[in-house]
Amino acid sequence: MGNHAISFREVRKTYPDGTTAVDDLTLDVPEGSLTVFVGPSGCGKTTSLRMINRMVEPTAGTVEVNGQDVSTVPEAQLRRSMGYVMQASGLLPHRTVVENISTVPRLLGQSKRAARERAEELLETIGLDRGLGGRYPSQLSGGQQQRVGVARALAADPPVLLMDEPFSAVDPVVRADLQRELLDLKQRLNKTIVFVTHDMDEAVLLGDRVAVFARGGRLAQYASPEKILREPADQFVSDFVGRDRGFRALSFDTHDIPLSGVLTVDGQGHTAEVGGPAGVTDWVLEVNSAGQPVGWVTSTQSAEITDQAHRVGGSLHHPGGSLRSALDAALSSPSGLAVAVDDDGRLLGVLRPQDVLEAIDKVRESRQ
Numbered sequence: 001m002g003n004h005a006i007s008f009r010e011v012r013k014t015y016p017d018g019t020t021a022v023d024d025l026t027l028d029v030p031e032g033s034l035t036v037f038v039g040p041s042g043c044g045k046t047t048s049l050r051m052i053n054r055m056v057e058p059t060a061g062t063v064e065v066n067g068q069d070v071s072t073v074p075e076a077q078l079r080r081s082m083g084y085v086m087q088a089s090g091l092l093p094h095r096t097v098v099e100n101i102s103t104v105p106r107l108l109g110q111s112k113r114a115a116r117e118r119a120e121e122l123l124e125t126i127g128l129d130r131g132l133g134g135r136y137p138s139q140l141s142g143g144q145q146q147r148v149g150v151a152r153a154l155a156a157d158p159p160v161l162l163m164d165e166p167f168s169a170v171d172p173v174v175r176a177d178l179q180r181e182l183l184d185l186k187q188r189l190n191k192t193i194v195f196v197t198h199d200m201d202e203a204v205l206l207g208d209r210v211a212v213f214a215r216g217g218r219l220a221q222y223a224s225p226e227k228i229l230r231e232p233a234d235q236f237v238s239d240f241v242g243r244d245r246g247f248r249a250l251s252f253d254t255h256d257i258p259l260s261g262v263l264t265v266d267g268q269g270h271t272a273e274v275g276g277p278a279g280v281t282d283w284v285l286e287v288n289s290a291g292q293p294v295g296w297v298t299s300t301q302s303a304e305i306t307d308q309a310h311r312v313g314g315s316l317h318h319p320g321g322s323l324r325s326a327l328d329a330a331l332s333s334p335s336g337l338a339v340a341v342d343d344d345g346r347l348l349g350v351l352r353p354q355d356v357l358e359a360i361d362k363v364r365e366s367r368q
């Protein structure tokens, strides 16, 4: 199978609109390791990940896998050697679980029967009952869908697994289950895994090595989790680590945070303010016909450009939820505004980061 280390050599990515998403990234992912890219939203984690399988091409520098410049490897061949798991499971809605998992093996020429057997085996590998194989994605919980997404990525037994915030959209209890499962998989399957998250706790839990990204696509530190916690390389890392460790303790605290208004746009281009008057901001939230948030757009960028980059963020806030969930929602949102929804997923308004931090400070003060 060879060596599947991944190397970034002085890699830069500037998008056509002039945004530099990744700036001079040089980093080695050892073969067989689980390496985490962590940092706040917009700091180039997804862009870096996608340069590994050529979903994004670098503007400068090279990405190598197994010592080979990936730009010289045909895309189809490259992607066959890399499983890819996204935040939204990306399952095909009109295919059953088994059909979803078997798609790639079938494309690779496996018989229907062999692909089906493999799919059922994989269901067990990722902790699901074989009996779920005949269901459609909509008949599964969010956590089960993410597991199927992982099974699908593993189906062709690729040596490299790329995971982009795969567990962000599921609730904390299920997330903990999925994290345990991944650690277990890592022991059993010898794969080189690159895992993206905005959650420092998750990074520390899962990573053999952790790369902390800062705004502008700068690599702030790349080291073992212990080293990052004990000796943060600079103020940015220490703020990021400190803030995150501080709010682990907030998991169970709830506190009312005032809702603020946000400007929305629907598929027909109609705008409205939801949750009150929208403050001055470049960000507009796209909603669907049911009033559920779809993604952020900026007044200067068209929805097409931002399609993938500015999805609404993994973590939505439910009023009455914990401060941790509110901060998580703000941190995972490209606009920095936490999106608040009701039990049916309909937009209620947003939480401004300053209001979230103020609520956290109040709770901290009341403890002292």
Ligand SMILES: Nc1ncnc2c1ncn2[C@@H]1O[C@H](COP(=O)(O)OP(=O)(O)O)[C@@H](O)[C@H]1O
Pocket: 015, 016, 017, 019, 020, 021, 039, 040, 041, 042, 043, 044, 045, 046, 047, 048, 305, 306, 309
């Ligand atoms: N297709 C694109 N066109 C223009 N800008 C983009 C595109 N994709 C990402 N960006 C911008 O590049 C920066 C890094 O984005 P991304 O890699 O998605 O960060 P992260 O995954 O850390 O949130 C952000 O400023 C984002 O707005």
Ligand SMILES: [Mg+2]
Pocket: 042, 045, 046, 047
């Ligand atoms: Mg991302």
